[in-house]
């Protein structure tokens with residue numbers, strides 16, 4: 127089964143799943159897990175693994191327009207891990223993201239595994255399903271940096287020019303230490319009609335907003351990570367782990383930017399016609415699939 131097929135079955139079995147986070151009253155709940163050799167390797171410092179394990183969850187809360195409050199952290203530690211140091215790093219990360227760790231579990235595992243449940247508050251959660259034909263489609267920041275950073279991991283940067291090294295380091299940082307769009311997510315309440323975070327890739331995640339509409343994306347309007355080189359088209363359209371917000375709104379770009387106090391980027395429109403198109407041509411979902419045959 128592909129990840130999409132598994133998720134479809136999960137939706138049938140558990141009908142309240144399916145958004146970036148589950149909603150109960152004004153509380154929202156999400157869970158995301160990082161696993162050694164799937165999501166990171168042991169070359170990555172524990173500090174960054176700890177930060178990312180929280181960040182990916184906070185990104186899902188941001189996509190709901192929620193204020194992050196609490197997290198529960200379960201760690202399956204493999205032999206090479208200094209568990210005490212990892213716990214300190216989780217505490218540091220929670221402090222920097224201004225959330226409180228209120229529980230969790232510790233166990234042994236063949237590969238380091240960190241599963242985080244995050245809880246937030248949203249009086250009016252932004253769902254994936256609210257987009258309507260005619261809404262504008264927005265992305266919160268330039269894309270492609272995370273995939274470029276992943277491709278550069280382990281590369282020898284010492285032979286690069288200063289400018290190339292600056293770019294490589296910032297792309298790697300985008301990949302290893304992504305910034306959840308927490309502040310923006312909360313400000314989009316009352317502005318966005320739908321929202322998702324880009325975890326699998328633009329070409330895949332845009333489909334989550336196409337519940338009641340299609341989408342038409344204009345390639346030249348997609349903001350690109352500064353200095354992006356390599357397979358730019360692939361990185362921008364299909365690169366995962368961006369943790370930018372992708373959202374829809376009837377409002378103009380300038381009006382939203384003024385309201386949220388920072389740039390946002392209109393990349394297209396929601397359409398009556400179903401499906402996703404890029405400059406008029408069908409855009410296939412080519413983002414990350416954990417269960418795809420390799």
Ligand SMILES: [Mg+2]
Pocket residue numbers: 146185186189322323324325
């Ligand atoms: Mg998400």
